[in-house]
Amino acid sequence: MTTESVYTPQTVTRVHFWVPGKLLSLSTTRDPAYQFTAGQFARLGLPAATDPDGPPTLWRAYSMVNGPRQEGLEFYSIVVPDGQFSPLLAKLQPGDTLYIDKTPVGFLTLDRFAPGGNLWLLSTGTGLSAYLSMLQDSHVWENFDRIIVVHGVRHREELAYGESLQAWSLQGPPSSVHSSPSARLSYLPIPTRETLPGMPSARLTQLIEDGQLEQLADCPLDPAQSKVMLCGNPEMVTQARALLQARGFAAGRRGNTGTLAVENYW
Ligand SMILES: Cc1cc2nc3c(=O)[nH]c(=O)nc-3n(C[C@H](O)[C@H](O)[C@H](O)COP(=O)(O)OP(=O)(O)OC[C@H]3O[C@@H](n4cnc5c(N)ncnc54)[C@H](O)[C@@H]3O)c2cc1C
Numbered sequence: 068m069t070t071e072s073v074y075t076p077q078t079v080t081r082v083h084f085w086v087p088g089k090l091l092s093l094s095t096t097r098d099p100a101y102q103f104t105a106g107q108f109a110r111l112g113l114p115a116a117t118d119p120d121g122p123p124t125l126w127r128a129y130s131m132v133n134g135p136r137q138e139g140l141e142f143y144s145i146v147v148p149d150g151q152f153s154p155l156l157a158k159l160q161p162g163d164t165l166y167i168d169k170t171p172v173g174f175l176t177l178d179r180f181a182p183g184g185n186l187w188l189l190s191t192g193t194g195l196s197a198y199l200s201m202l203q204d205s206h207v208w209e210n211f212d213r214i215i216v217v218h219g220v221r222h223r224e225e226l227a228y229g230e231s232l233q234a235w236s237l238q239g240p241p242s243s244v245h246s247s248p249s250a251r252l253s254y255l256p257i258p259t260r261e262t263l264p265g266m267p268s269a270r271l272t273q274l275i276e277d278g279q280l281e282q283l284a285d286c287p288l289d290p291a292q293s294k295v296m297l298c299g300n301p302e303m304v305t306q307a308r309a310l311l312q313a314r315g316f317a318a319g320r321r322g323n324t325g326t327l328a329v330e331n332y333w
């Protein structure tokens with residue numbers, strides 16, 4: 068008897084390093100049956116380093132970066148120097164195989180919110196990935212008045228996708244998105260360990276607490292007008308969630324929409 072596999076082999080089509088040895092984007096082919104909602108993640112599989120020609124035994128979660136209707140799949144990854152999986156992922160070349168679980172998963176999706184008002188997409192590090200997928204889909208541009216993307220990183224060289232985000236903030240949605248009417252995007256890149264002209268060098272939790280984030284975005288951060296997503300470092304998520312809950316933001320419950328949705332990356 069044969070059992071159907073829960074994953075498919077896909078081929079790496081492109082690898083781009085933003086910061087050598089630390090941050091990369093990787094594109095693959097996509098099984099035609101693989102359909103996902105922006106904000107969901109895939110389970111990526113690789114054989115163990117000790118058995119490179121064997122079946123995939125190491126599996127990790129990775130948010131999709133590309134929009135659901137775009138061709139192929141794209142992922143954005145950090146390389147954790149002593150990690151089991153990410154150093155192997157970083158060695159892949161075009162033509163190599165990456166295994167992808169057939170079922171996309173995750174609830175950091177825009178159906179957690181009622182449409183309307185301002186959408187704050189707050190991230191640290193690779194937590195930006197899930198938002199890039201949303202921004203390459205029409206839903207977000209059509210259903211909110213303003214979109215404010217905040218990307219907290221240690222150093223400015225880690226502001227991956229910054230040029231695209233800057234362009235979308237000036238010109239509107241990427242050409243792959245056909246939307247009307249369109250929300251206005253603000254992009255706030257925030258390195259914490261060096262300065263970027265015009266930007267404070269502070270953690271986004273501090274910027275929420277002292278009101279600077281609202282000033283930078285020129286937008287009030289209150290649950291009557293805003294919805295917030297948090298994605299990335301789990302300590303940031305815990306601390307930012309507490310600050311936002313104190314302002315009245317709350318996750319949806321029992322099928323009702325809320326004003327706060329979060330995802331931890333480890
Ligand atoms: C829902 C979900 C979505 C995710 N999406 C992404 C993604 O899009 N891109 C991505 O790079 N990772 C993502 N991750 C993390 C990813 O699954 C792996 O943990 C990561 O690639 C490292 O794998 P590893 O085996 O090398 O190290 P692991 O053994 O998995 O992790 C070792 C340590 O590395 C640190 N670490 C792990 N992931 C990160 C990270 N992303 N940024 C900074 N430090 C980290 C933590 O301290 C962790 O304890 C996601 C995780 C979850 C749960």
Ligand SMILES: NC(=O)c1ccc[n+]([C@@H]2O[C@H](COP(=O)([O-])OP(=O)(O)OC[C@H]3O[C@@H](n4cnc5c(N)ncnc54)[C@H](OP(=O)(O)O)[C@@H]3O)[C@@H](O)[C@H]2O)c1
Binds near residue numbers: 149191259303
């Ligand atoms: N290959 C390499 O050379 C190299 C070097 C360093 C790290 N690493 C790996 O990369 C990982 C770190 O990745 P990363 O820099 O993307 O993630 P990170 O440590 O989560 O830092 C990303 C951003 O989040 C901020 N942050 C951290 N904790 C926070 C909190 N509690 N509240 C608010 N903001 C917070 C950081 O501010 P702060 O700057 O104030 O912390 C930084 O701006 C490490 O686990 C390590 O494995 C690799």
